[in-house]
Amino acid sequence: MDTSPPLILTLALDEATAGFFNALRRQHFPPERNYLDAHLTLFHHLPGAEQPAIAAVLSEYVRRLAPLPLQVAGLQFLGQGVAYRVGSEAVEQLHRDLQQEWWPWLTPQDRQKRRPHVTIQNKVRPEVARSLHQQLSASFEPFAATGTGLQLWAYRNGPWEALQHFPFQA
Template sequence: MADAPLILTLGLDTASFERLDAMRRRHFPRERNFIPAHLTLFHHLPGEKEEEVAATLRAVTREAAPIPLAVTGLRFLGRGTACEIDAPPLVALRRDLTARWRNDLTRQDAQGFRPHVTIQNKVPGAEARTTFETLRSAFSPFEATGTGLILWHYRGGPWEEAGTFPFGG
């Protein structure tokens, strides 16, 4: 379906992705874990504008360098846990894309951006708190790299890749 919404995520270096995805597989409810670990930049871009969105992504990533990321800590989500990401260049990139697409954004995508990778979500509060405390007690900050942008089709189930846009071409 051509008008299915598009999701935009940040591609991660292999070692960081594998580390975050292992955490997600361990803690995210199996029956709801349809997708690997990811850092979402936009949750709902217009599917009918896929070619236009892809052209913008090609243009902005062509000259962009990989983005340094600092995984600085954990955030309690109430019903889950996320790894917090500090990355001023990523925030600047998202701000630029927000300005370009401002007329097409949902309220969720138009509001503030706090980069994170969700490790657990949609579990009872007590379970979420236990997971958060367990993970926090063993957490050590680490460095990662954003390697490009990944565009996905959302059709109600697992996401389907619509394009990969590596930084630097």
């Protein structure tokens, strides 16, 4: 039986956007749960035993991709948290392509259409989340961002272990 931890695939964000979201996470995420930088998850649970095959696909795939244009389009109330919605046809296409490649390995969650977002608060009381959502929504202006590559992580029952970074190369 394989005991490899599951893998998570995220989209790396440009430095300014990552800094913006990380500052909000430090301010609003419960500190005892905030052991990750802000991230945009593409796949939640890839099989750890397939890491060499997954890395090979990603290494090849990023050669054909230039940095991806993103539009941070609004805020999303999560019930116990708040996220920023991220729109991008390029990210949707990337996700569909990789879904097709890995379909037999995917969990039901990862087989669904992706609704890209970056969570800046989670696991708080609903009234705390609703208050932050209203506060941030009042002054929100959509803005452009850039996806700069892919990041592969091992999930270790809480903290994530960074395994590989795949910068877009085209």
